[in-house]
Amino acid sequence: MAKVKISDVAREAGVSLGTVSNALNHPEKLRPETLKLINETINRLGYLPNQSARQLAGGATKSFGLVLPRLDHGFSLQIASGAHNEARKHGYDLLIANADNDDILQDHYLRYFMGTQMSGVMVQPMASPDWHPAMTKMPVPIVHLDIHCSEPGYYVAADNEAQGRIIAELAIARGAHHIVVVGRAAFMQLTLRVLGIHKALALHPDIKIEVIDAGEWNTAADGYGIGAQIAERPADERPDFVVGLTDVLASGVVSALVDKGISVPGQVRVAGCDGNPLAWSGSVPLTTVAPPGYEIGRKGVQLLMEQIENKAPAKIKHIRVGSAARTVTAVAAEDINRQELVRPFLLERASTQASSQTDATAINLGAYL
């Protein structure tokens, strides 16, 4: 059970230490027979390279770290998926850490990755990334995802404000008078969505808007609770349009409203944000704005690669993905038939690989609207 190390392999195979190392890292330098002999010995002995030693001796490893605020958020997963595929394409590994909505933990994992000689690190921060300026001065390429940095540094962000605008314009097009926004607005990204909503409504002072915090976790259950609370209001204080800052939240709201006998979308319309596949693929799909998470992850890795290859000190570089203005207008003005918007999207995906998601911010019109 004692760990077998490279010197054991070397001795056993009757070659030198460096040769075994070459077999691992530069196989093309070895004579085929030598290589074969060494590989056989490696398998026979069950040798496993000690990554720590490799990294120590060899400098950076070909791997990236990704710190996510939560794993059960569909959007974060799309990011992870995009980042993963792009990383593999360049021959890099991707390791993911779950910060569990905790600033301290986020910081912890970030430092951990930085210290592991990762080639690069990505974060989807939950607070503003200015939270710890020291972080961006580290000698490891870092990219912030889904957030706008004011400090110099790299980031890739979806146009969260635009998403809010889309939803708001949808609400306006539907003739909403009283909008309730559900979600933990303290999350930077959600704040921007709320901002977009407010901006879009600036020209419509007659529309009342209300934001309800959904607790720390933004769960379906939280949504259900808020939905129930809304249902119990007297009819004239009840909103006619509810925006879930998250699909899961919106979904919970729908449940509660229906349970309490409120008709959706008859009395209250509901829409979400995230583009969670389950949300719009059921028989009664939820309307949802889908930010291009997959693409954000992909672009993030590309920015990392860029920094690595240039080896230049990070200059300011921002990428904003998927402006969705066109879609908005189309929806608001023409009020397209739902089926036509939702289904083609599904069908289109049926013919491609699931993991190659759409790049642009899209809106999927559903039945609760």
Add this chain to the structure above:
Amino acid sequence: MAKVKISDVAREAGVSLGTVSNALNHPEKLRPETLKLINETINRLGYLPNQSARQLAGGATKSFGLVLPRLDHGFSLQIASGAHNEARKHGYDLLIANADNDDILQDHYLRYFMGTQMSGVMVQPMASPDWHPAMTKMPVPIVHLDIHCSEPGYYVAADNEAQGRIIAELAIARGAHHIVVVGRAAFMQLTLRVLGIHKALALHPDIKIEVIDAGEWNTAADGYGIGAQIAERPADERPDFVVGLTDVLASGVVSALVDKGISVPGQVRVAGCDGNPLAWSGSVPLTTVAPPGYEIGRKGVQLLMEQIENKAPAKIKHIRVGSAARTVTAVAAEDINRQELVRPFLLERASTQASSQTDATAINLGAYL
């Protein structure tokens, strides 16, 4: 930008190398002033310990690795969530790798983790874990999740067969004559669910059963495609009960059927497996069997801790989580009102934290049944 190392801190603070190291690892050994001085220097210089060197010199790190077959599978996320919380409770970090449904990649990450001096590694393998016996002989504690190992070793598995049985008995109770099972049965776990279905139907030779592979990814789009195909069959070749081996698949099937004008559950009933929150929280929730993923992750870490603390060579140890026999009977026999089963569950969760999920295998009855 040059990396600052421990010796820089030592020089700058006017102490020795070992003292700085102690400040990091055994702060109680230092005089408070010294500690303070060193900490200040560390912050001033932006020193970040090199994890690789730490691990090399110090042996195992307090962190676990978790290799998941896919991230967008709700069940895997529950595992990750449970494992994460339990690991943090013991002061361990958890790093997650996405094998992307690829055996090679799974193996790759597994070796990577083993080589990183992780304190322990967990896998949710997609094939049988006997795929590489050498792996279990490694000098790193390993636990297999959601799968039954025939070889000696540790594993934690839900009773997948029971899940299949539950669904099958549900179908029987509903008077099904022709069942179609949708999913990639090549996945070990899904195979067991199928096995459970077959076993439950052994006593009902009159019920026809058919398994349709859903492609590599088990996406909603795959489900949609299969649903469409089912819809186009002549009525007498069409099943009256469809089981999605995954909620997402089932959800896609429902979409397709409804689109093609087939009534659900009027003509065809549909149920899924996974307990994906979105699946049963909409206004028209999907019936789904929910294996205790959170608990599996938790137990996995506990087994890891056990191995670490005993330091005994791994003996065989299996944990089977959440037998669901009781629930089955209740459902099959009494045919409980849907709302009463679905909603209380939701409400119950509303009052607890989202991350503390239910432990037992549960079934949520929905509207498509």
Add this chain to the structure above:
DNA sequence: GCTTGTACTTGAAACGCATCAAAGGGGCCG
């Protein structure tokens, strides 16, 4: 003043590997 003990601090020795300058071993040509 000397001894013993306590409380910190020191620095050299690993940890397992990648690297690279140097050595070895053929083959080829003159």
Add this chain to the structure above:
DNA sequence: CGGCCCCTTTGATGCGTTTCAAGTACAAGC
């Protein structure tokens, strides 16, 4: 047969830590 060059292999060196035996300083007790 000697000289050259190319292909392959060698092994000493250092990567940034932790650890631990050995050291220092200081206080208390005699």
